[in-house]
Amino acid sequence: MTTILELKNITAGYETVPVLKNVNLKVEEQDFIGIIGPNGGGKTTLLKVILGLLKPFSGEVEYYAPLQNLFGYLPQNSHFDQRFPIDVREVVLSGLLSEKGLFKTYGREDKKKAEELLEKYGMKEYIKMPIGELSGGQMQRVFLCRAIISSPRVLILDEPTTYVDSNFEKEFYTILKELNKSLCIIMVSHDLGTICSYVKTIACVNRELHYHHSNLISSEQLKLYNCPIELITHGQIPHRVLTEHPE
Numbered sequence: 001m002t003t004i005l006e007l008k009n010i011t012a013g014y015e016t017v018p019v020l021k022n023v024n025l026k027v028e029e030q031d032f033i034g035i036i037g038p039n040g041g042g043k044t045t046l047l048k049v050i051l052g053l054l055k056p057f058s059g060e061v062e063y064y065a066p067l068q069n070l071f072g073y074l075p076q077n078s079h080f081d082q083r084f085p086i087d088v089r090e091v092v093l094s095g096l097l098s099e100k101g102l103f104k105t106y107g108r109e110d111k112k113k114a115e116e117l118l119e120k121y122g123m124k125e126y127i128k129m130p131i132g133e134l135s136g137g138q139m140q141r142v143f144l145c146r147a148i149i150s151s152p153r154v155l156i157l158d159e160p161t162t163y164v165d166s167n168f169e170k171e172f173y174t175i176l177k178e179l180n181k182s183l184c185i186i187m188v189s190h191d192l193g194t195i196c197s198y199v200k201t202i203a204c205v206n207r208e209l210h211y212h213h214s215n216l217i218s219s220e221q222l223k224l225y226n227c228p229i230e231l232i233t234h235g236q237i238p239h240r241v242l243t244e245h246p247e
C-alpha cells in the first residue's frame with residue numbers, strides 16, 4: 001500500500017503547552033481511520049498537525065504526495081456562521097479557493113463539476129438557495145461536495161454528524177464508504193458505536209496516540225478515556241453494548 005503521509009514523533013500544542021506527545025502515525029491510500037478520544041484529548045489538534053495548520057514543537061510530518069489538492073476538509077458544523085450570505089453553489093465552489101487564489105473567478109468546468117456533485121448527492125435543486133436555509137443534513141451534504149470538489153487524496157472530517165438526524169447519519173456513512181474506494185478518509189467522532197461499524201482502523205487520542213490495524217476498540221485505547229464510557233450499537237434497535245468496564 002502507498003503511504004501518503006507520516007507523523008514522526010510529533011509533540012505539538014499551543015504557546016508552550018504540549019497537547020500531543022510523541023505521536024507516530026502512518027496514513028496510507030485507502031485508509032479509513034476513525035479518531036476517537038475524550039474531550040480535550042487532542043483530536044482536532046491532531047487533524048491540524050496533519051493538515052499542516054499547526055507546526056509541531058518537535059518531530060516532523062512527512063508528505064509523500066504533492067501538497068496541492070492533497071486534502072479535502074469538512075470542519076465541525078458548529079464553526080460555521082449560518083447567517084453568512086452565500087448560496088449553495090458558491091459554498092461548493094469555495095472548495096477550489098486554495099487552488100485558484102482568492103480573487104480568481106470560477107470557470108465553466110468548475111461550475112459544471114459543482115453541479116454534478118450536487119446532483120450526485122441529491123442537492124441540485126437547492127443550488128441557488130442561501131446555505132443558512134438548509135437543514136443540518138442538507139448542509140453537511142453541501143459541505144461534503146465542497147470538501148471533495150478539488151479531488152483530494154485525503155478527506156478529513158471533524159465530527160461530521162453531530163447536528164444531523166440518525167437517518168441522514170446512516171446515509172452519510174454510506175456515502176463515505178463509497179468515497180473510500182477512491183480516497184483515504186480520516187474522521188474524528190465521539191460516536192464509538194457508529195465509528196466501529198464504518199471505519200477500517202481506530203486511533204485513540206488522549207495526549208498520546210494509540211493506533212492498531214483494526215476497527216475494534218482495544219482495552220488499551222479504552223484506558224485512555226479515564227472515565228466510564230457507553231457504547232451504543234445502531235442496529236435495528238439501538239442498545240448499549242458497553243456500560244461498565246474496569247478502567
Ligand SMILES: Nc1ncnc2c1ncn2[C@@H]1O[C@H](COP(=O)(O)OP(=O)(O)OP(=O)(O)O)[C@@H](O)[C@H]1O
Nearest residue numbers: 014015019037038039040041042043044045046205
Ligand atoms: N487555539 C488554541 N489555543 C490554546 N489551547 C487550545 C487551542 N485549541 C485547543 N486548545 C486546547 O488543547 C487541548 C486539546 O484540544 P482539541 O480541540 O485538540 O481536543 P479534542 O480532542 O478535539 O476535543 P473535543 O472532543 O472537545 O473537540 C484542550 O485542552 C484545548 O483547550
